[in-house]
Amino acid sequence: KNQVEQSPQSLIILEGKNCTLQCNYTVSPFSNLRWYKQDTGRGPVSLTIMTFSENTKSNGRYTATLDADTKQSSLHITASQLSDSASYICVVSVMNNAGNMLTFGGGTRLMVKP
Amino acid sequence: DARVTQTPRHKVTEMGQEVTMRCQPILGHNTVFWYRQTMMQGLELLAYFRNRAPLDDSGMPKDRFSAEMPDATLATLKIQPSEPRDSAVYFCASGLGLAGSYEQYFGPGTRLTVT
Numbered sequence: 476k477n478q479v480e481q482s483p484q485s486l487i488i489l490e491g492k493n494c495t496l497q498c499n500y501t502v503s504p505f506s507n508l509r510w511y512k513q514d515t516g517r518g519p520v521s522l523t524i525m526t527f528s529e530n531t532k533s534n535g536r537y538t539a540t541l542d543a544d545t546k547q548s549s550l551h552i553t554a555s556q557l558s559d560s561a562s563y564i565c566v567v568s569v570m571n572n573a574g575n576m577l578t579f580g581g582g583t584r585l586m587v588k589p
Numbered sequence: 590d591a592r593v594t595q596t597p598r599h600k601v602t603e604m605g606q607e608v609t610m611r612c613q614p615i616l617g618h619n620t621v622f623w624y625r626q627t628m629m630q631g632l633e634l635l636a637y638f639r640n641r642a643p644l645d646d647s648g649m650p651k652d653r654f655s656a657e658m659p660d661a662t663l664a665t666l667k668i669q670p671s672e673p674r675d676s677a678v679y680f681c682a683s684g685l686g687l688a689g690s691y692e693q694y695f696g697p698g699t700r701l702t703v704t
Binding site for chain 1: 634
């Protein structure tokens, strides 16, 4: 069964600190992996998309890494800000006959405190 | 600033009533997705359309849910009859090309409560 597991489920850090969120997946054949940020009461917003051949991608203070051999990805947030408080969702895409199947992780809920 | 719009933003209804949620994708996008999000299940893909044709609705309960795209500027998700377990936030997203290979832009969601 294709699965995407995220850890930790929740995390509290102090403003200015760094943190790393983890995503492990078993989906196959892999197409791409995305990280989304979802603020409370809003729709998810894409942070990064990585294909099989990419092992790192940055978007400002957000850096995603991908190890396709071990099927692991991480999202590193540098110098956290209060506005980083949100849920972070890892989504893995695999191609099927219909064109796509998206498997979602359960998300990590991050709270940044002053 | 192009964005996906959804109406209504909030809906409270009684069990057994019909619910229709609407989505206006970003102009020019040819693929539309419907998702459901609950605390217990997280985000689930219900259905998606490409060029207005349904490509995959395997995530959608067929007996009560239906999704359509009457035209390129409108997608609808209908529940009839609604049940309390349908209470969730329903998101619409749009994009270009094949679903797995490009960016999706999410709307603000419709928060549905069925009592």
